[in-house]
Amino acid sequence: MLFNSLPFAVFFPVVTLLCFLLPFRQRWVLLLTASCFFYMFFKPEYILILGFTIVVDFFAGILLEDARDKVQRKKYLIMSLVANIGVLAVFKYFNFFNANVSALAHHFGFNNNMPFLKMALPIGLSFHTFQAMSYTIEVYRGKQKAERHFGIYSLYVMFYPQLVAGPIERPQNILPQLHKEHFFSYDNAVTGLRLMAWGMFKKVVIADRLALFTDPVFNDPHHQTATSLFFAAVFFSFQIYCDFSGYSDIAIGSARVMGIKLMQNFNRPYNATSIGDFWRRWHISLSTWFKDYLYIPLGGNRVAVPRAYLNLFIVFLISGFWHGANWTFIIWGALHGFYSVFGNLTAAIRAQMSKAVGLTKMVWLNTNIQRLITFLLVTVAWVFFRANNYKDAFYIVSRLPGVIGESITTLAHRPHQLKFGVPLNTLGACLLVIAILELVHYTQGKASWNTVLQRKPVYLRWLVYYGCVLAILYFGIFEKRQFIYFQF
């Protein structure tokens, strides 16, 4: 079920209302049933895959806790990880490996007769698999008690707001909340609905409108001008942010209405002043997952400098691969790995250079230059993320610098011929929605909207709400577009 669909507009209030009307002891049954229904709306049979990992991890957790020695505990952890990674390997990565083995075999004059798996990727597989893995790892580390209530554990993996695209939660945050009785709270409900409305605005008014520009350009890059490629690349940066953070806001907001607090997933990422800063603000639940369960176990930065950089690079490479079984995602991850390593290597030199030219004295300018450079680096990487294949991505990136020359020449001689590949009103609408987003972000930087709105009189609050809801209904794009991150 899509958040931006009519079925969800019915599903959510009904489930929430029933949740508070039912006695606490029965709530998990309702929420679990609702979550199953939510998931099965996409493709019912895929729930069996989810069911398999839930059963394995539930018993693995108990066995881990009951195990007498470390060897046995390790054995159960490995069993759980193999089951989870195995599911990912089969359903997400098998065809990718098979295709690459075939290409390699063909290159050396052999044939690979291994058949391809003919099924669509189960929706949100990487998200709930990672959430399940974090549970067994935490139990193994002794930081989380094994959950002995099968229903509650299933709900931990399947809780519908964050089931298909996160935030990827930790057991320490969610399991205690699922055990605790939540009473209806007016503040929670209002805060949750506000967040949901803002998330929906970002998705249907901003992201899906930007997609009207970016989709045709990325799907046919060879017939575009450098200007339209440049705009498409920049717009995609905002599109993917609004698409994914919009989903996260709706997820966090809908859980909040029910009294459950999910972790923050985004914190104005394009305000980042470095790639490291960007990853502390973007998809926080995934970056902290990789930090906790991969980067630190690899040794983190408490090893020799070259090894620390290698660890950093490996984490980004795997993060890219987590997103999708495609070379474009791997290159995207590698690019971020390269940015991070290069950024760390040159940090001292860059600081000296800034000092030498006097930038450090102009804090505002220095910060904004850093933001702009970070944004441009991230945008170049997004091209690999969005392009239909890596050849298209390299082609687009190679043409991006041409935008400056093309714009100057055309504006000077033939301003009416500056071609964007789409009508000017579409371009104008895209720029307008980005301006609205940035205006909201700017004000959020000073004080949270929740706090600001709370202080305003009712009529002003309601005007803001009506503005947001009517903008969604009237200017939103309702073409049943999926959220980009559903595919992961």
Add this chain to the structure above:
Amino acid sequence: MKRFVLRLLLFCLLPLPLLYAFSYIVDMGLRRSNSYYYSEWNDIFHGAVNADLVITGSSRAYVHVSPKILDSALGLNTYNLGMNGTKFLMQYDRFKIYLQHNKKPRYVVQTLDFSMLAENYELYAYQQFLPYLSDPDIRQMTEKYKGKFGFGEYYFPMFKYNNQNALVVEGLKSFLGHSATGPKYKGYEGQLKPWDAAFAAANSNGPGMSPYDQVIDSQSLTKFNEFLALCSRENIKVILVFPPIYSEFIPVFRNRQAILSLFESAAAKYNFPFLNFLDDELCADKHMFYNSQHLNKTGAEIFSRKLAAKLSGIVTK
């Protein structure tokens, strides 16, 4: 919780009267408008057509048959009901709505094409239906088509005008008595477009499209026969007309003879004339077309005169 639910209900209900009123104003405005999408629907619903001869069909009616030429040549009041981007089912639905609101015509010129009886799931130019979505006939006509109109469009005020800023402005202006004038004359619009380069390019290295058999949809065929039977019963003479197609494109339809025979036999069954212009010299002249299936304004007006000449032997004043 009670306080929250009451406030939420109040929040939802408060703007509804305003939105309904606004939606009503825009609907009413567009129902008076003469702009591109609405002039024919408004004429139909206001019973303002009452033609002796109506031309029905797809874009091959709308851009091919000039009522002005037919009016002067035949001395009849003619009107073009051609609907761009439609197959027969939609054209027939419009004709039935026409009959409900207007005097029945004496003659119907039904234009034909090879794909008119094919299945169609797309609702082309859905904007034309927006001010009439509350009309039961329009609703029945449109709900067969996938995906465009749902609960929100039918019941939530103004939601149907989502991202239709120009239409809303036009509706408001028209409500205040400042309607735009559309480009059509009695439903016809001659096209001043140059030859479609895409088709020419596709043909530069051989045939533009692989020949294929056009599948006939059984429901469309049943409705086509129902249409002919209805007209026959109501003493409305139907003249089946196959307008020109650019000659290089005709072979694309591999089963063209079978489809033509189907039209011929249907016409013969009800004793209706069948005028086939596929052998007309216009078909060979690329300068008369703007793409493979559509005549440009010059071609359409020559064709209209030729059609009028043939009709003059069939119709009476």
